[in-house]
Amino acid sequence: MDTVSRIESALADSVLLAEAAGAPPRLAAAMRHAVFPRGARVRPRLVLAVAGACGDDRPALAAAAAAAVELLHCASLVHDDMPCFDDADTRRGKPSVHRAFGAPLALLAGDALIVLAFQALARAAATAPERLAAVMTVIGDGVGVPFGIVAGQAWECEPRADLSEYQRQKTGALFAAATMAGAAAAGLEPEPWRLLGERLGEAYQVADDLRDAVGDAAELGKPVGRDAALGRPNAALACGVEGALARLRGLADAAIAAIPPGPGAPGLGALIQAEMHRLLPAKLTQKAA
Amino acid sequence: MDTVSRIESALADSVLLAEAAGAPPRLAAAMRHAVFPRGARVRPRLVLAVAGACGDDRPALAAAAAAAVELLHCASLVHDDMPCFDDADTRRGKPSVHRAFGAPLALLAGDALIVLAFQALARAAATAPERLAAVMTVIGDGVGVPFGIVAGQAWECEPRADLSEYQRQKTGALFAAATMAGAAAAGLEPEPWRLLGERLGEAYQVADDLRDAVGDAAELGKPVGRDAALGRPNAALACGVEGALARLRGLADAAIAAIPPGPGAPGLGALIQAEMHRLLPAKLTQKAA
Numbered sequence: 001m002d003t004v005s006r007i008e009s010a011l012a013d014s015v016l017l018a019e020a021a022g023a024p025p026r027l028a029a030a031m032r033h034a035v036f037p038r039g040a041r042v043r044p045r046l047v048l049a050v051a052g053a054c055g056d057d058r059p060a061l062a063a064a065a066a067a068a069v070e071l072l073h074c075a076s077l078v079h080d081d082m083p084c085f086d087d088a089d090t091r092r093g094k095p096s097v098h099r100a101f102g103a104p105l106a107l108l109a110g111d112a113l114i115v116l117a118f119q120a121l122a123r124a125a126a127t128a129p130e131r132l133a134a135v136m137t138v139i140g141d142g143v144g145v146p147f148g149i150v151a152g153q154a155w156e157c158e159p160r161a162d163l164s165e166y167q168r169q170k171t172g173a174l175f176a177a178a179t180m181a182g183a184a185a186a187g188l189e190p191e192p193w194r195l196l197g198e199r200l201g202e203a204y205q206v207a208d209d210l211r212d213a214v215g216d217a218a219e220l221g222k223p224v225g226r227d228a229a230l231g232r233p234n235a236a237l238a239c240g241v242e243g244a245l246a247r248l249r250g251l252a253d254a255a256i257a258a259i260p261p262g263p264g265a266p267g268l269g270a271l272i273q274a275e276m277h278r279l280l281p282a283k284l285t286q287k288a289a
Numbered sequence: 290m291d292t293v294s295r296i297e298s299a300l301a302d303s304v305l306l307a308e309a310a311g312a313p314p315r316l317a318a319a320m321r322h323a324v325f326p327r328g329a330r331v332r333p334r335l336v337l338a339v340a341g342a343c344g345d346d347r348p349a350l351a352a353a354a355a356a357a358v359e360l361l362h363c364a365s366l367v368h369d370d371m372p373c374f375d376d377a378d379t380r381r382g383k384p385s386v387h388r389a390f391g392a393p394l395a396l397l398a399g400d401a402l403i404v405l406a407f408q409a410l411a412r413a414a415a416t417a418p419e420r421l422a423a424v425m426t427v428i429g430d431g432v433g434v435p436f437g438i439v440a441g442q443a444w445e446c447e448p449r450a451d452l453s454e455y456q457r458q459k460t461g462a463l464f465a466a467a468t469m470a471g472a473a474a475a476g477l478e479p480e481p482w483r484l485l486g487e488r489l490g491e492a493y494q495v496a497d498d499l500r501d502a503v504g505d506a507a508e509l510g511k512p513v514g515r516d517a518a519l520g521r522p523n524a525a526l527a528c529g530v531e532g533a534l535a536r537l538r539g540l541a542d543a544a545i546a547a548i549p550p551g552p553g554a555p556g557l558g559a560l561i562q563a564e565m566h567r568l569l570p571a572k573l574t575q576k577a578a
Binding site for chain 1: 306307308309312317364371373374390393394397399403404405407408410411412414419421422426429430433434437440442443447
């Protein structure tokens, strides 16, 4: 099965759990709305890419880890879009969950997706029970306290915030969880894979800034120009498009240099180069090539 | 260490994780506010009571399971109290989290507490890695979809809801998770412990209805008479105080009859009797004795 199919199939299996007879149907519909149709699936593809580079000898656990990371990412989007944060009307080209289902169900769908990530992991652990704690720890730490994406989001509620800490937690933490979970699912020590994830997270942030600054709303499925409108920090606004592109290239190179040595390293490096290219808005891909 | 100390110490260790240097301090404060000072800790005491009746040969895992169940319960209170649901001003005798810290931090503190439950479990699994998946599955299923407490809460957003299904999911599911997690942490098959938890959950619901109907706000640390004011179903309003007390006694007996046989069964039965007594408002304990 190819990477996309493995991810979509693991996510579909998870969301099906919400649709059992006797479960509240609108909650299940809100969860499905949050997870499908797919976005770029950047993080779960990273889980599987690293698992593949590490031998991927427990593919069911790797697929569940990939699904868990994506479910947690979807949960964070649902909650971040809510009126008390971004109050976003659209996401992935359609109404945000709270616009489609109301704030109460958006709150609960996010909660249920967080729990579902761990339910999916636990169910997949039968094939490799001794690896579950490591996979669960790196994924939990990438989302929760002290330095996961929920902590990152919480910096928006602090009187004083360190911008680089904010971005590292809000975006980088789940990328680091993705690389480490891929390694842990394949039975390797996860820590050496952290730096790769952190650098990719930073690169992704710059790519996201570029898309917000010069991208096309129809292509992205969400409004553009939000950072300028809301006065949020944005690398493309701060250093110009050329400066941000140069920074992105530098971060991609640094990420590839951070891949722990092994037989899978060259293939993973090539995959990451291709991925970085894919993340750019169409009108910039010629320049970045 | 006695039961209360084991629970408080496991919870304190978990919440400390949020207070690491470099983490957002107001998020950590909101989480601490949600977990301390302690409420009745009914569910984690049930985890440890069942673990004890099953031999409790992995006490660190049992304590982490107890803490996880309580963290998830606290998370659900934080989110249920928010303006889009109950809009409650007070909880456990002090301001609710959203009143003290605002809705954005209440949303994030609830999210972080959900994740923290699984982080705590993963960290405790070193002593019994082969038991982690079972403990995690029963706890995850008690909270998430299709029939956990988040699903229970979601029935408030459905056009048509089955009241008994709503109550079983909203309250009973986490009680069943507590009894099953206690058994799983002690290495036993969890399923035979489900019925005990479900019956205790139902008994707890009746006791809660009694406290809302005839309790004292200062004793409970939350407003009373809310069910009558909001037109919510309440056993004491439906069957009178005597009727509700009789129902509570019947459910307690049925719960005790559901304890799977074993050397720990008589002790657990006595503990449950004492617990049921404790749950009643002070002015009713003479009648219930």
